[in-house]
Amino acid sequence: MTSRAARRVAALIALCAVGLVSPLSAQTGADPSKVLRHVFPAAETGFDPAASQDLYSGTIIQMLFETLLTYDYLARPAKLVPLTAEALPEVSDNGKTYTVRVKKGIYFIDDAAFKGRKRELTAADYAYALKRLIDPKLRSPWAWLVEGKIIGLDALAEAAKKTGRFDYDAPVEGLELPDRYTLRIRLKDTDYNLPYILAHEPTSAVAREVIETYRDDAGRAMSNPVGTGSYMLKQWVRSSKIVLDANPGFRGFVWDFHSDDPADQPLIAQMKGKRMPQVGRIEVSIIEEDQARLLAFQNGELDLMDLGGPLAPNVLDGGKLKPEFVKKGIQLSRIVDPATSYVYWNMQDPIVGGFSKDKIALRRAMAMAYNVQDEINVVRNGQAIALEYPIPPGVVGHDPNYRSPVTYDPALANKLLDYFGYRKGADGWRNLPDGKPFTIRYASRPDSLGRQLDELWKKAFDSIGVRMDVQKDKFPELLKLERQCKLMMRTASWIADYPDADNFMQLLYGKNIGQNNNGCAKIPEYDRLYEQSIRMPPSPERDRIYHDMARIIEVYAPWRLDTATYRNMLVQPRIQGYRKHPILHAEWAYVDIAKPPGSVSATPGNRSAPD
């Protein structure tokens, strides 16, 4: 054979090979040879959208299932866009009625539960998913998303408690299906946050026949996820490895996102027009230990990794990668999490609670004695910012110009305590204004973070001459005591379920005592403003109300605002188009993997025309 003939044969073989590994579907650009390797620092629990509550299960669920709405990949602050919906919901009746239409021609992945038929996604699947959230037997941790909101749904749950069976066939006034593709949700009260709920993964569409085929005694289908998402579960070794393959029936989309941020422009130029998803397989390893995770990343065994606070000094110098990582081409995507940590005082406690001037002074003094910057430097390894406002960055309603008057000032704190009669006794510790000794009990978890915070708070209390004891308990016990208003003070945290101020401001609403109002605060003025705010769409008027509420927090000091942490994502050089999203758990469907130079592209023509 001549060399020319040999080359022709080789070219033919190469073409055949390209044909064999061509995109899984004409509609997506997914290439099986593009494998993205990610890591979770903790184990998942299962993949039932209504039943799983941990972040890692939620991340996988976002890939397997689809909500009606999602978030624009690059828009900041996060902006809702349709996913399986044709458009954003039509809002009527003063924010009490939402009408949303599902796109036609979306199909679930094939499964035995469908008995060989193609199963199209319909509006009824979303209605079913919403009903599941409140089924008492299922004991969904997401019941609060719909509880007390949708007309008729609570009555159905009440009936289920009596009969022991949730009637999914019973009509619900607030969940209307005018046609196969239209869902009309009618609410008891005005709620402008419902669209966010419809973008939250617990409301993802599930097929009733799948749940009924695979459900366990509690009605959960944790191990058989059958969705319409961009990926499908290929392999699952619990707590060890999760492999997702691109869904060959997925409709795909064209990468066409916009941003005004100059830092995003190279990414946009790299990705614009590509048919997505590009990644054919995602392999997720569960690696709990920090060192193992970082070494695996440095060894090239992982493509993406959430750095986490403890590892930051090994990789970052301030907010930037160390030169050795820059030299290797490692990318850093860094955001402030839409989350807040705060210290609360129990407003019903006889020592720190109440609204008398001396109690308010005591809480303010404690707030001023604590050095948040020390916490950022020592405990958070510099990977956090001090919060000035109860609504953290990245959340609608956040005001970057707001400045809190609560600062670190132990001298002023001492003066305040002196003024309100907290005099020091012979033992050097302060007593209550009535002369009785007192001790502050700071509750924390028996882990390293808890111990570090104990030490910082001890230092703060020593600086104002107040005795402090540490109350150690396991997390479930702390939650229990907290809900019973039996803890005196604790550092708590909250991460956004949806990027709206309401998700944070409700933490001090009086009616949420026993739920997530950890400090059991009931401040009539605050409650009145909160009730006003929930009936308003995001607007400057609503922001003004939030300003007033923030001032109330400063005046009565039920909280000391603490920090919001950075999320540092390390990205290997071969990953293209990655940018950490503040709300989406995973960005896998939006990225591409560069092939080594000289390799044959398996996705010819993947710069296809828009939809």
Add this chain to the structure above:
Amino acid sequence: MGGYIVRRLWQMLPTMLGVILLVFFLFNWVGGDPAYVLAGKISNQEQIDNIRRQLGVDQPYVVQLWIFIKQVVTADFGASWSTNERVSHILMTRLGPSLTVVVPLVIIATIISIGLALAVAYVRGSLTDRAVMIVCTIGLSISILVYIIVFQYVFAYKLGWFPVQGWGDSFFENLFVYASLPILIGLVVSIAPELRLYRTFVLDEINQDYVRTARAKGVSENRLMWIHVLRNASIPIITNLMAGIPSLLLGSFLIERFFSIPGIGREVILAVERSDFPVIKAITVYVAFATIATNLLADLTYKAVDPRVQLK
């Protein structure tokens, strides 16, 4: 022999009952109420009560204890509170990876420890003996955590001889690729104490009259050490070995976590973190049972090794 086994099995009952009581009261005392975590970020008392009812933790302690005893008797511990996975499935799937590490580790460590123990005992008091003992003492003084961190960094990351972590689908891939470094660390950690202990057992035998007699009769040194001395030293060695196996299965949790091996030890830590009582109690009961069973097996092995031993 049969009567002895039946008697020993019968004696297991009070021991197992003790374990059941201990696990039950310890968990209820320090375990915390899982309902508050399972209920999610925002939940009301009614939802928490509903969860407690479904988990059965609202029942009186006597009823809960009776359910636990029934679970032990039927070997059906229900499903995990966190994941709803059947506990039996959890144990079945996690046992394989643990055994892939533990079985070769025990075999290799025992062979090396016994061989070295015989060798250094034979040259007791020599420079070699003292050097080996010093190395063992140093080895013993270092925490397993240090070995893991250093070996993972040097052999996996810097030298690239092993993967940093991971677990595959095939037994041979796991054994020869992913389990190699964990086994190596296990060997370094376990050989030092075993070698010191076994050396003591061998030294006890070397000074016996029968050794002198055998030597006087012209028995070769190799035969003397490997047959006569080893057989008599093997009873405490078997005791030590058998007693260590169940705890090794659980005690390997650090190795399993650092190397992402989906084994039993890692599962125990996960269950404790999640207050997942069904998993904790199943593993505890099975480990207790394995401890009792390996003790019985050790007693039976004594008889096989030394026919003079009478099982009563």
